[in-house]
Amino acid sequence: MASKTNIQTTNQITGKQKGWALATVLMTMFFASMNQTVVSTAIPTIISDLEGFELYSWIFSAFMITSAISVPIYGKLSDVYGRRPFYIFGLLVFAIGSVLSGFSQSIEWLIIARAIQGIGAGAMMSMPRATIGDIFNPKERGRWMGVIGAVFGVSSILGPTIGGWITENIGWEWVFFVNLPFAVLALIGVFYALPKVKTEQRTKVDWIGSILLTIGLLPIMFGFTWAGDKYAWSDWQTITLFGSGLIVLVFFMLYERKRKDPVIEVSFFQNKLFAITLILAVFVTMAMFGALMFLPLYIQGVLGMSVQNSGLVMAPMMISFIAGSVIAGQYMTRTGKYKMIAHISAVFMVVGLILFSLVDVDTTYPTVILDMVILGIGIGSLMPIFNVSVQNIFPYKQMGSVNATQQFVRSLGGVIAAPIFGSLLNSGFSDKMKETMPSELANLQQSAGTELANMNPQALLTQEAQQGLQEAFAKMGDKGIELFEQFLHAVKVSLSSGIHSLFIVGLGFAILTLIGTFFMPEHDLQGDEYYEKEADGKA
Known part of the structure; x- marks a missing residue:
C-alpha cells in the first residue's frame, strides 16, 4: 500500500x-x-x-x-x-x-x-x-x-x-x-x-517565455474569431491582429532557444x-x-x-x-x-x-x-x-x-x-438566414421589437426561448403562428x-x-x- x-x-x-x-x-x-x-x-x-x-x-x-x-x-x-x-x-x-x-x-x-x-x-x-x-x-x-x-x-x-x-x-x-x-x-x-x-x-x-507565448496567441485568436464576421479577412484590423501575434511568437521562439x-x-x-x-x-x-x-x-x-x-x-x-x-x-x-x-x-x-x-x-x-x-x-x-x-x-x-x-x-x-x-x-x-428568410418575415424583422430583431439560433435552444418568440409572433394577429413556423424552419x-x-x-x-x-x-x-x-x- x-x-x-x-x-x-x-x-x-x-x-x-x-x-x-x-x-x-x-x-x-x-x-x-x-x-x-x-x-x-x-x-x-x-x-x-x-x-x-x-x-x-x-x-x-x-x-x-x-x-x-x-x-x-x-x-x-x-x-x-x-x-x-x-x-x-x-x-x-x-x-x-x-x-x-x-x-x-x-x-x-x-x-x-x-x-x-x-x-x-x-x-x-x-x-x-x-x-x-x-x-x-x-x-x-x-x-x-x-x-x-x-x-x-x-x-x-x-x-x-x-x-x-x-x-x-x-x-x-x-x-x-x-x-x-x-x-x-x-x-x-x-x-x-x-x-x-x-x-x-x-x-x-x-515566466517571460510564458508571457510572450500568451501575448502572441491572444491576437491570433481574436483574428480567427473576428475574421469573416466582424471584419473581412483583408481588413487592416484582421491583418494587424495576425501580424502582431506572429511577430511576438517569432520573438518567443528566438528567446526560447537561449x-x-x-x-x-x-x-x-x-x-x-x-x-x-x-x-x-x-x-x-x-x-x-x-x-x-x-x-x-x-x-x-x-x-x-x-x-x-x-x-x-x-x-x-x-x-x-x-x-x-x-x-x-x-x-x-x-x-x-x-x-x-x-x-x-x-x-x-x-x-x-x-x-x-x-x-x-x-x-x-x-x-x-x-x-x-x-x-x-x-x-x-x-x-x-x-x-x-x-x-x-x-x-x-x-x-x-x-x-x-x-x-x-x-x-x-x-x-x-x-x-x-x-x-x-x-x-x-x-x-443562409438571409436566403431562407421569407420576405414578409424579413420586413417584420426591421420593424418588430427586440424579440424579433435579434434572431439567432438561441431561438431553438430552450422551450422557454421558443415560447417567448411564439408569444411575440402571436401579437401580430392571425398570421402570427404561421410566420412563427416559417421562422423556426428558416433557423433550422x-x-x-x-x-x-x-x-x-x-x-x-x-x-x-x-x-x-x-x-x-x-x-x-x-x-x-x-x-x-x-x-x-x-x-
Whole structure:
C-alpha cells in the first residue's frame, strides 16, 4: 500500500504502489473528462440564458488557451519536483474556477471563470499522461490503453446524461458545482498514492517565455474569431491582429532557444516522429472539434431533441472511442508496432467525417448514431498511438516535458479550431438566414421589437426561448403562428447549413491526417529496458 510519506528521487512507481497510483490517475482522468462533457451539453442552454451566442466559442477558447499555456510549465517542473504538488495545485484552482463559473451572471463572467478553470485543467491534462509513463513501460502502455479509454468513454457517456438531467431539473449552474466532490476525491487519492520526489536538481519557471507565448496567441485568436464576421479577412484590423501575434511568437521562439529551462523544449521538434505526430495530433483535433463542440447544438437546434437526450446521443461515439482505443492498444502491445493501425484508424476518421458532411435538416437520429460510431473508432484508435510512439523514443527523465509539449501543441489545435469554427458557424448561419428568410418575415424583422430583431439560433435552444418568440409572433394577429413556423424552419435550415460547413473543414483535416500517417517513422516499442537505460545513465 502506498504511503503519503513515501519520498523518492524519481517519479517512477513500482510494486504495490502501481495499483494505487493507477487508480488515482484514472479517477483524475474520469473527473477531467466528465467535466468537459457535462458542461458541453449545458452550453446551449447557458448561452440562451446569458444571451451570448456571438461569444459561444469563447467559452471553450478561454478554457483551452489558459490550459494550453500552463501545460508545459506543469510538465517541466513535474520532471524535477514530482507530479504530486502539481496535481494538488491544479485540482484546487480548477475547483475555484468551477465555483466562479456556477455563479456567473453574464457571458463575460463565465468566460473569465472558464479561463481560471483552464489554469487548473492544465495539470489534469498533463499529469495523468506522465504518471502512466511512471507506472508502465512503453510496450505495456498499449495493453492499458483500453482501460484508460474506457474511463474516458464511460465519463463521456455519463457526463452528457448527468449534464442534461442537471440542466433540465436543477439548473445549469450545478453542472459546475458538481465538480467539487470529484475534486475532493481526486485530492485524497493524490495525497495517498503519489510519491514525494526529493532531488538536488533545481529549475526555474520561464515566466517571460510564458508571457510572450500568451501575448502572441491572444491576437491570433481574436483574428480567427473576428475574421469573416466582424471584419473581412483583408481588413487592416484582421491583418494587424495576425501580424502582431506572429511577430511576438517569432520573438518567443528566438528567446526560447537561449533559455536553459525554456517553457517549450525546441529541441524536441528536431525529432522526426515527434514533429510528425504533433502535426497529425493537431489535424485530428481540428477534424473532431466540429463534431464534439457543435454536435449538441445540431442535435438540440436542428433535430429538436431535449438537452438530456442530446447528451445521450453522444454515447455511441464514446463507446466506439473505447473500442478503437482497445483495438489499437492490444495491437501495439502484441506487435510492438503502430504504423499500420494508424493508417486504418485514419481511414475510419475520414469515412466518419464524409458521412457527417452529408447531414442536413432532414437527417434522422439513427444516421447520426452510425456516423458517430465510425468517427469514434477512428479518433479513439489514433490518439493513443501518438502518445505511446513518442514516449517510447525519449528518455524517461524527460517524460513530463515530452507529454506536456505534446499536450500543449494539441491544445493549440483546439485553441485555433474554436474561434475558426465559431466564426464559420456564425457567418454560415447569417448568410443562409438571409436566403431562407421569407420576405414578409424579413420586413417584420426591421420593424418588430427586440424579440424579433435579434434572431439567432438561441431561438431553438430552450422551450422557454421558443415560447417567448411564439408569444411575440402571436401579437401580430392571425398570421402570427404561421410566420412563427416559417421562422423556426428558416433557423433550422440556416443552423444546419452553418454546421455542415464545419464538417467539410473537419473532413479536410482528416484527409491530411491519413496522408500524414504514411510519413511516420516506426520504432519498436521498448519494454523494461526503457527504465533500465535511465538507471544506467544511458538515456
